[in-house]
Amino acid sequence: MENGTHYRTCNLCEAMCGVAIEVENGQINSIKGDDQDPFSRGHICPKALGLKDIHEDPDRLRQPVQRTASGWQPISWDEAFEQVSERLSTIQSEHGRNAAGLYLGNPNVHNHGALLATGSFVGALGTRNRYSATSNDQLPHMLANLKMFGNAMLFPVPDIDHTDLFICLGGNPMASNGSLMTVPDFRGRLKELQQRGGRFIVIDPRRSETADKADAFHFIRPGTDPWLLMGMLHILFKEDAIDPAIAREFSDDLALLEVAALPYPPEVVEGITGIDADSIRNLALALAVTPRALLYSRLGTSTQQFGGLATWLVYAINIITGKLDREGGLRFTEPAVDLVGLGALTGQTGHFARRHSRVRGLPEFGGEFPASTMAEEMLTPGEGQIRAFVTVAGNPVLSSPSGQSLDEAFAGLDFMVSVDYYINETTRHADIILPPTASLERSHYDLAFNTLAVRNVTKFSDALFEPEGDTRSDWQILTELAHRLTRRKHKLGLQGELAWRSYKAMGPDRILDLLLRTGPYGTDGQQLQPVLQQLAEMADRVLPKSNPFRTLLRNSGIHPRWQDRMKGLSLARLRESPHGVDLGPLRSTLPDRLQTRSGRVNLVPREYLKDLPRLHGATQEALATSDQSLRLIGRRQLRSNNSWMHNSQRLVKGKVRCTVQVHPRDVSRLGLVDGESARVSSEAGSITLPVEATEAVMPGVASIPHGWGHDRNGVELSVAQAHAGASINDVISDRQVDSFSGVSVLNGQTVTIAPARSKRSRKRTAANTA
């Protein structure tokens, strides 16, 4: 790589920040924010420097390895591919195709090569037992997108740059830099919101970094969000605060929604949520009367006992108060590679509950079963039991509930292969590990996160460095495995073989180029329109009136609102713009963007109505819940990125961050001591970690960050092991899921906390007692 400054997008989180990387003699000298990036405007977070640490990390695998009696041994790629395809296909031919399981981790979504290769690999593996991080995260949002807007990828995104009231429920964008809301420089954008007189309100069981910036903050008891939202709905109807004309513009069923909210007046809801009735009323009415306003919810709301219902209610409230598709409300994006449009073209808009998991009968979503069913599907004998497993860029032992059960399950498999460049808590169970190139060694394009961006933008970055060692890109690994698996399962003729070879040779960037050229900004609209008109006139002359092609061509003109946007975008054009291309602010796109059969928003999908009795049935129990029990919640940290960035010394140094935060009242009630170890226990297991007494959490709440717990045997992450922490997922039970959507309950499970006394202090206590 030439000396100088190179511009690219940071791939670590959703924010898509532009980075300027200065390289000298093949080494990274510095990583700074790219001031010329029109989207991130120079912003980066401390994690960006982690790009250098991952690139240089001596623990990163640079060639395939195989587990042997004498430890991990290098193995050639050809041998590794042969063994993996042979073992997987043999196990599947002996025990059925569903005897193989597949888990796709979150980093895949930040990697266009991996994303574009996944389909062929999934097809070749042919198993129904697929899992991903979706069911530990945004599944309820995708379900609501599918049921209400017709496509699981059609996310409504906060128009933060134009809003005057932003209500944030269960999210911490100051630490996450946006989630299902790609928003680099959230802090700066929030400041602008407040400078133009807007208000920012946060509702959370923890006074988070985001809450510290809020104009108003409300504690809410973990897992009670659907009751709060019902209370807000109740008020909106009772006080006639919705505009039926706006609400009915795109949707029906207002009356059903009103009936659903009847049993939840704020005076009832306050006893469940801990938010007083007046505040609930004010929140609802403020949203209703502020023209440019929005209600946003994230992981704290989606991953709870009623995560599906709660997320639907958030969407519904935005719709009936006229915040959907409006400036400063929730809007749909128009990205350069339009996954939503492609989904409609290919019939891949998403699906739900087409089948149910073998052991517990939980529903699939988009072809994946809930991650909380993974361990039982491996551990429960019988037809369809998983005996072989593939993980791709995932570490479910730390990132999925019941991590200890997953440890046991992976250890008992007949065969396991991991595509990963670390020997981590999950991949240490693999028989073979196939290491992909690091992110700076491959090109980068955000296929997924442009779909979630608060502004329409696009940017491509070429690989910065040649791959080190003997690594392959994710695309190469997955397509090679897919090809070999297909060859073993079916006889491939000459044609089939040639098709596979050409597909592999094409590579992700050529496919991306095709997608850009055929996308909404691809073809030059000014040039295409007259051509389409000529074709239509020609068809009128030569084709009979009844021929459907006449109608098709007559209607195929480019909508005027697209014409000015179609600028002949291609990979070459993006390469000419290393800082990225601004495609403009979010705009109104309804009803065109909807993919429902009716062409209207489905305000009250019947699946949600069917789940309402469950909420109703839980109301009495929720009212009876006392603050004496402790409810567990997670904690997002700016210097942490799920489970895989703890091997960067600069990101883990300083004070211990893996602590259990407890309110001082509970600290004294439970005999805990600030800074000393405590044992946190649940039906899933126990962990020990330091207590952090803080009024930042509400009484009755325990907060632990996730992604820690690197002290398991066999892990080869030298820095992370020295800062091991404990895994919250060892005390989160995989038995607790939202039975409607299948999302894991990561927030609101009950735990107990007791002092973890050392042997010496226990002896001293015993002697004193005697």
Ligand code: SF4
């Ligand atoms: S906010 Fe995310 S994208 Fe931006 S620098 Fe940090 S990790 Fe990278």
